[in-house]
Amino acid sequence: MLTPKEIISTLQMVREENLDLRTVTVGINLTDCVSDDIETFKRKIYDKITRTAGQLVVTCKQIERRYGIEVANKRISVSPIGVVGAPFNADQMVEIALTLDKAAIELGVDFVGGFSALVEKGMSRGDQALIQAIPQALTESQRVCSSVNVASTRAGLNMDAIKRMGVIIKQAAEMTADDDGLAAAKLVVFANIPQDVPFMAGAYLGIGEADAVVSVGVSGPGVVKAALHRAMAEEENLDLSRAADVIKQTAARLTRAGELVGREVAEILGLPFGIVDLSLAPTPNENDSVGEIFETIGLPAIGAPGSTAFLAMLNDAVKKGGAFASSHVGGLSGAFIPVCEDLTIARSAAEGTLRLEKLEAMTAVCSVGLDMIALPGDTSAEMLSAVIADEMAIGVINKKTTAARLIPAPGKKAGDHVVFGGLLGEGPVMAVNLGDQENRFVRLGGRIPAPIQSLVN
Amino acid sequence: MNKVLISVLGSDQPGIMAKVATVIKQHNGNIENLSQTLLDNAFGALLLVSLAEDDSAEKLQQSLQEQSQGMNLYIRVHPWQAEASDWYSNKRETQPYIVTAIGPDRQGLVAEIAGELFKHGVNITNIQAIFKGGKNPMDNLMVFEVDVPRATVMNDLRDALDAIAARLNLEISVQHRKIFESVSNILN
Numbered sequence: 001m002l003t004p005k006e007i008i009s010t011l012q013m014v015r016e017e018n019l020d021l022r023t024v025t026v027g028i029n030l031t032d033c034v035s036d037d038i039e040t041f042k043r044k045i046y047d048k049i050t051r052t053a054g055q056l057v058v059t060c061k062q063i064e065r066r067y068g069i070e071v072a073n074k075r076i077s078v079s080p081i082g083v084v085g086a087p088f089n090a091d092q093m094v095e096i097a098l099t100l101d102k103a104a105i106e107l108g109v110d111f112v113g114g115f116s117a118l119v120e121k122g123m124s125r126g127d128q129a130l131i132q133a134i135p136q137a138l139t140e141s142q143r144v145c146s147s148v149n150v151a152s153t154r155a156g157l158n159m160d161a162i163k164r165m166g167v168i169i170k171q172a173a174e175m176t177a178d179d180d181g182l183a184a185a186k187l188v189v190f191a192n193i194p195q196d197v198p199f200m201a202g203a204y205l206g207i208g209e210a211d212a213v214v215s216v217g218v219s220g221p222g223v224v225k226a227a228l229h230r231a232m233a234e235e236e237n238l239d240l241s242r243a244a245d246v247i248k249q250t251a252a253r254l255t256r257a258g259e260l261v262g263r264e265v266a267e268i269l270g271l272p273f274g275i276v277d278l279s280l281a282p283t284p285n286e287n288d289s290v291g292e293i294f295e296t297i298g299l300p301a302i303g304a305p306g307s308t309a310f311l312a313m314l315n316d317a318v319k320k321g322g323a324f325a326s327s328h329v330g331g332l333s334g335a336f337i338p339v340c341e342d343l344t345i346a347r348s349a350a351e352g353t354l355r356l357e358k359l360e361a362m363t364a365v366c367s368v369g370l371d372m373i374a375l376p377g378d379t380s381a382e383m384l385s386a387v388i389a390d391e392m393a394i395g396v397i398n399k400k401t402t403a404a405r406l407i408p409a410p411g412k413k414a415g416d417h418v419v420f421g422g423l424l425g426e427g428p429v430m431a432v433n434l435g436d437q438e439n440r441f442v443r444l445g446g447r448i449p450a451p452i453q454s455l456v457n
Numbered sequence: 458m459n460k461v462l463i464s465v466l467g468s469d470q471p472g473i474m475a476k477v478a479t480v481i482k483q484h485n486g487n488i489e490n491l492s493q494t495l496l497d498n499a500f501g502a503l504l505l506v507s508l509a510e511d512d513s514a515e516k517l518q519q520s521l522q523e524q525s526q527g528m529n530l531y532i533r534v535h536p537w538q539a540e541a542s543d544w545y546s547n548k549r550e551t552q553p554y555i556v557t558a559i560g561p562d563r564q565g566l567v568a569e570i571a572g573e574l575f576k577h578g579v580n581i582t583n584i585q586a587i588f589k590g591g592k593n594p595m596d597n598l599m600v601f602e603v604d605v606p607r608a609t610v611m612n613d614l615r616d617a618l619d620a621i622a623a624r625l626n627l628e629i630s631v632q633h634r635k636i637f638e639s640v641s642n643i644l645n
Contacts, residue, residue, distance in 0.1 A: 001583050002555070002602065002634075006641035008587075008595045011557060011630075013640070015594075065611070068632035249643070256639040325643060 013253070014068055018222035018288040021258055022281050023073040023110075024060050024265050025198035026053045027205035027213045027274065030079040030114075036087040042099040045084075049076060049103040049112075052212045052271075057108045059268045063261055071261070072219075072283075073110040073423075076103070077203035082117030086126030093133035094140065101141035113203030115146040118193070120155040121447070123164075131164060135171040138183035145201035151191035151392040153399045156450035159389065163442050165189050166385030170408055173377070177410035180418040184407040185340075185372065189388050191395030191402045197331040198277050202368075202403060214266035215274035217331065218258030219281040221290045224250050224318075228296050243297060244317045251321025254278055259326045277331025278322035279367055280314070282342035284425030290335055291344025302337075302345055303354030311335060312365035332401060334367025339427050340420060341372050346427035350417075356387075356430050364394045369402035374418045374429045377410040382439035383432055384408060389442065397451050459508045460489075461517060462537040467530035469500040476528065477504070480520050485509040505537065544580075551580070551604035553634035556618070558599040560627035562588045566599065569621050570629070577614045580604045594628070602634070 013019040033044035053076055060071040078084075078100065085096050097115050104112040115137060117127040134146050148165060151157040169189075173181030188201040195206020198217035205213070227250040232238050258276045266273035282290045294302040297310055315334040322329045337359065339345050348354040356373070363369040369391045375384070388404045395402030409418045414431035465477055474493065481488060486508045493502035508517065518534040525532065558570060567584075574581060582602045589596035605614070615631055622629040 002600075002637050002641065004585060004587050004598075004600070006637055007555065007557065007600050008598065010637045010640045011559075011598075012595060015559075065615075066633045067636040068630050069636065252643050253640045256643065257636060260635060260639040 012226070013220070013223050013257075017220070017226040018285070019220045019254065019257065020070040020072045021216060021261055022219040023075050023198050023200075023217040024056070024071050024262065025075040025077050025203055025215050025217065026056055026269070026271065027077045027196070027209055027215060028052050028079075029205055029209065029211045030084045031207075034084055038088055038092045038095060041085065041088070042095060045078070045096070046099050046103050049078065049100070050106055053107055053109070053269075055269055056265075059265050062268075063264055067261060069257060069261060074108070075198065075200065075203060076107070076109050076112040077198070077205045078112065078114035079205050079207065080114060080116040080118055082119075082124070082127040082130040083207070085130065086124060088126070088129060090129045090132040093130050094137045097133065097137035097141050097144045101144050104143040109143070111143050111145050111200045111203075113145040113147065113200055114205060115144050116148065116204040118149045119161045120149050120152040120158050120191075122158065123161060131168055134168050134187060135175050135183060138172055138186050139175040144186065145203065146187045147190055147193060147202045147204060148187075149190040149193040150388070151396050152450075153192060153396050154450055157191070157389060157392050157396060157448035159442070159448055160445045162189070162385050162389050162392065163382070163445055165388060166381040166383070166442070169384055169406055170381045173408045174410050180374070180409045180412065180420060181377075181407045182420055182424075185405065185420050185424050188403050188405040189392070191392040192400060193403075194331055194401060196275050196277075199279060199281060199332060201405060202332075209274070210272055212271045213274040214262055214269060214271050215277065215331065216258045216262035217277045217279060217281070218254050219279065219283075219288075220254045221280040221282050221293060222287040223254060224280060225287070225289075225293045225296050228293065232296070240313065244313055247314060247317035248321035248324075251278055251318045252325035255322045255325035255329065259328075273328070275328045275330030276322065276326050277333050278318060278329060279332050280318060280335040282336065282338065282345070283423055284341055284343055284346070286343065289342045289344040290337055291342050291348060295344065301348045301351070301353045303348045303358050307358070308362050308365055311337070311362050315366045332367045336368050336371060337362060337366055338371035338405070339373050339430070340418070340425040341423060342425070346425065349430055350428035356432060360390060360394070363391060363402055364398060367401070369395065370404045370406065372405050372424065372427070373407065374412070374427060375406055375408045375432050376413045376429055376435055377408055378413070379408045379432050379435040380438060382442045383435050383437065385442045386439045387432065393448070459510060459512065460537040461506050461508055461514045462535045463504040463506060463517075463521075464533045465500070465502040465504070465530055467500050467528060469495055469498050470528065473500060473528065473530065474502065476525050477502070477521060477532075480517070480524050481506055484512055484517055484520065486512065486517065549606045549608070551606050553582075554603050554605050554631055555634050555637055556601040556603055556629065556631050558622070558627045558629045559594045559597065560625065561597050562586075563625060566625060566627075569625065570599070570601065570618070573614075573617050573621060574601065574603060577609050577617065578606045579609060579614070
């Protein structure tokens with residue numbers, strides 16, 4: 001027999017607190033599709049993707065009904081195209097992106113990730129072609145996402161790649177100027193990219209992964225906020241130790257729900273189950289915001305002093321709860337602070353409470369990094385690269401994943417408003433210190449050596 | 458085997474179980490299984506007891522009534538055959554679901570939902586009501602724990618319950634029990 005408390009708390013999570021499975025992502029290995037003939041390659045990847053994930057959407061619908069939990073997105077991630085499409089040139093890479101897009105539309109999935117390159121130490125021919133193709137690929141496709149890993153703790157920072165990415169991001173934004181630079185919102189630059197992220201835009205299937213694998217991304221900032229809110233209302237002497245405990249327990253419960261659904265989808269599709277990625281990933285809706293959690297705990301707004309300390313605690317408690325609840329927690333697993341995708345964060349940024357520099361500091365203690373940040377359209381490519389380099393350095397030195405998803409909105413200046421729509425949301429254009437100037441440091445190129453792993457201070 | 462099923466009803470007070478169990482012991486009976494529950498101040502217990510060969514349901518009932526005088530209890534002792542109902546002995550494969558109805562209490566609510574469940578071959582294994590009144594939807598909740606046979610078409614059942622929900626201004630959901638268990642039982 002279930003107790004009323006157990007039933008009510010589960011119902012509340014689903015009904016009122018926006019517990020959803022942000023995504024069920026099927027990772028598909030494309031290494032067995034390789035060919036030096038573009039038509040053969042396109043046909044093989046299209047066939048393999050549509051064959052492997054053919055039942056994904058109907059299966060998710062079936063599971064949604066059974067458990068009463070919404071699966072918000074169904075996604076595909078594939079082997080990095082920079083590797084499996086190595087023989088092809090930039091124009092052909094665009095064709096590959098459009099083939100991925102066609103497969104995604106055919107399957108009815110929301111996104112396909114893996115138009116990606118891993119270049120932390122150097123760029124192969126395929127990687128170069130892929131990176132060159134990114135702006136056009138993301139402009140002409142609807143559902144393709146792209147990621148480029150430019151740094152790692154073991155390899156250091158590939159500043160040549162970072163320099164290149166500044167130019168690519170700018171091009172991507174300019175090609176979609178009518179949509180405030182939307183293509184750049186589907187492109188993310190990483191340090192220490194995990195092989196199994198189900199979240200976009202960073203999802204790709206790592207080379208060390210199985211032929212096909214089902215992973216789940218669980219969200220639920222609303223659930224964490226509600227749990228904290230309840231505990232603070234009910235417990236007179238709640239301190240931060242207790243608050244951490246509440247977050248941890250909530251994270252464990254969220255993870256359980258995710259694993260249940262993930263395993264069941266995997267079983268029906270006849271594929272192995274990979275990981276649960278428990279990340280507090282906001283959507284641009286009330287009660288689904290990470291920023292609101294900061295206000296619930298007593299900070300005047302996200303960005304105020306104390307924000308970094310609380311974010312560190314939040315991120316850690318989420319990881320601990322997730323790791324306890326499931327033996328296969330992976331991906332990013334932590335708290336995201338994407339500006340445009342989160343109503344409260346976007347508001348703090350618009351009001352000037354939260355600036356780029358404070359966001360950067362906060363990314364040192366949270367999952368991911370400078371995410372969904374609109375910048376003035378006149379930000380120079382070199383300055384974009386410099387912002388990326390700063391963010392990558394934080395990840396490399398702290399042995400964690402960091403990422404930058406920057407959108408230099410064409411024609412917009414600091415304080416203007418941009419709209420990307422859907423999960424990508426909207427928000428203010430944030431100022432970059434000296435953003436329109438050149439940056440000779442970036443122009444030097446080369447590599448920033450991997451950091452020493454001893455003498456830890 | 459000489460078995461009896463005992464029901465004990467009354468207003469809750471300390472000593473009900475002590476009294477009942479002591480009388481059973483005096484009769485050299487053995488309690489094989491029991492369950493008690495409380496609805497507000499109303500106490501109810503069900504006990505399955507094996508009696509000594511020379512004992513009987515009537516004798517035990519008499520002793521229980523005599524010895525619990527002053528406690529205002531309604532005690533019934535029924536002879537009990539171990540024979541299960543046809544349905545019970547031919548149980549088909551089922552899936553456990555939780556049906557919840559959120560919304561204000563009203564006359565006939567349980568009859569409507571339970572009736573529809575019965576029509577679809579669904580067996581109720583437990584039922585609880587949480588009616589505290591007020592605006593919080595979670596304070597006006599009816600929970601049916603049910604076993605749904607494989608033959609039942611879930612979509613038909615859901616449609617039928619949705620129709621009731623629309624008519625009675627309720628929110629009815631049907632969720633597989635596993636989601637409640639996996640979210641609630643972190644330590645298992």
